Amino acid sequence: MEDLKPNYQTQKILLSGNVSDETESYLIWACHLSNNLSNSTLFSVRQAHFARCPRREFFDKNDFYRSEFKDRYVSVSYAQLCKDFKFNHNYIGLGGQQAQQCIKSVVESIQSYNQLLKKYWQKEIDIKPKLPNYRKSGGLNQVTFPSQAVTYNKYEGYCSLAISNEARPNLEIKKLIIPSGVDFKPEQLVEVRITPSNGKLWAEYVYKSDKKQANDLDYSQAIGLDPGVNNWLTGVSTLGKSFILCGKKIKSINQKYNKLVAKYKKGKSNFSWDSFLANLTHKRNCQRRDVVNKAARFIINYCLVNKIGNIVFGWGKEIKQNSNLGKINNQNFVAIPTARLKKRIKELAEAIGIKFIETEEAYTSKSDYLAEDCLFKFGEKPEQYRFSVRRITRGNYRSKFGIICADALGAINIIKKVAIQLGISLVEVGRESLIVPKRYDLFSNLKKLYRKRSEMVLRLSRSNA
Incomplete structure (x- = not known):
């Protein structure tokens, strides 16, 4: 060995x-x-x-x-x-x-x-x-x-x-x-x-x-992860399953923090700082760190239970530095610790032998996977090319094959961008996995026993080797 x-x-x-x-x-x-x-x-x-x-x-x-x-x-x-x-x-x-x-x-x-x-x-x-x-x-x-x-x-x-x-x-x-x-x-x-x-x-x-190497991982299978705000992380696997990690509570934590800081600093200098603000920031940072660890452990647990050997994470370089979504949307988008979550998933994955691949996510929410639309790199799409999907509501698209979730579509297209390099087949991904992914609330659905399952599966895989 x-x-x-x-x-x-x-x-x-x-x-x-x-x-x-x-x-x-x-x-x-x-x-x-x-x-x-x-x-x-x-x-x-x-x-x-x-x-x-x-x-x-x-x-x-x-x-x-x-x-x-x-x-x-x-x-x-x-x-x-x-x-x-x-x-x-x-x-x-x-x-x-x-x-x-x-x-x-x-x-x-x-x-x-x-x-x-x-x-x-x-x-x-x-x-x-x-x-x-x-x-x-x-x-x-x-x-x-x-x-x-x-x-x-x-x-x-x-x-x-x-x-x-x-x-x-x-x-x-x-x-x-x-x-x-x-x-x-x-x-x-x-x-x-x-x-x-x-x-x-x-x-x-x-x-x-x-390193606790998992020995029964299938490297012909992968899961694509598409980051967002309300849907913090949307995952679609090559096994034809999908899920969403809800980010609304994380957004509300940041909103409450910003509201309290603005109210407390009203009439004071922007550089003022005291024990109240320090304790408030300490509490917010602890909540963020806790939810990052829960989300990362959920992804690793999901891969171990389903024996998935590849994690493909869609990421735009310097996406937060160049964001121009308006004052409110910028505040929500930039404050969510997605980069820290990506780093934590990578650390946990590499520690047990799961391959972590980061790829750019240009046009992943516009290209219709079911209609076999082309998928271009950033800046390479011809001006005359038109995608098949059409937005009908926030987060939903009308495809040739029905209404699909935009975030789930983005997640599977993220895998599609690297499928040839990794030798991954997408034949099991169908319309069902792109319609209504199962939603998880990180603050209520994930108990300690569930998060410990990944360690149990890992021990079993090592003992059977």
């Missing part, structure tokens, strides 16, 4: 309200030090770069004299930075390993800038990248504790984090105790990240997990 390389997974646990006041105060103080060290490191890198970087003098199109630094790669050495900041009070206060992780994050951001700059010169991207900027003074930054600085007690349900030698004499507590993660062994733990967000502290457990 082929050796399965470990992949990394993350568990996120809320700390605020679940740890002692002393522990929370220390972690907030550590996040302040991390913010200061990040800015100090970035300042050192930027100043060294500008000192070596030549200036370019020129006249612009309006004949004004200009002077600016020439674009060059930023040379950065992680080892040298650690050596330079070894006696910095922020470095000492955080502790060696935590401070090194903070410096490493700055180095990685510089390296990402260099890679983007190279792609910009090679015309692979249109927007010129900018050097990483400083974090807000006095703010909080993530603190990372590597596994060597963590004592993980799986059986008693807690985790102990290292305290720097400088801070230890001034603390009343001897250990930093936080709730532990679940379903992984101590030797699998890679790091624990303390992340501030909207006035709350979170613990992110990063650990190695072996």
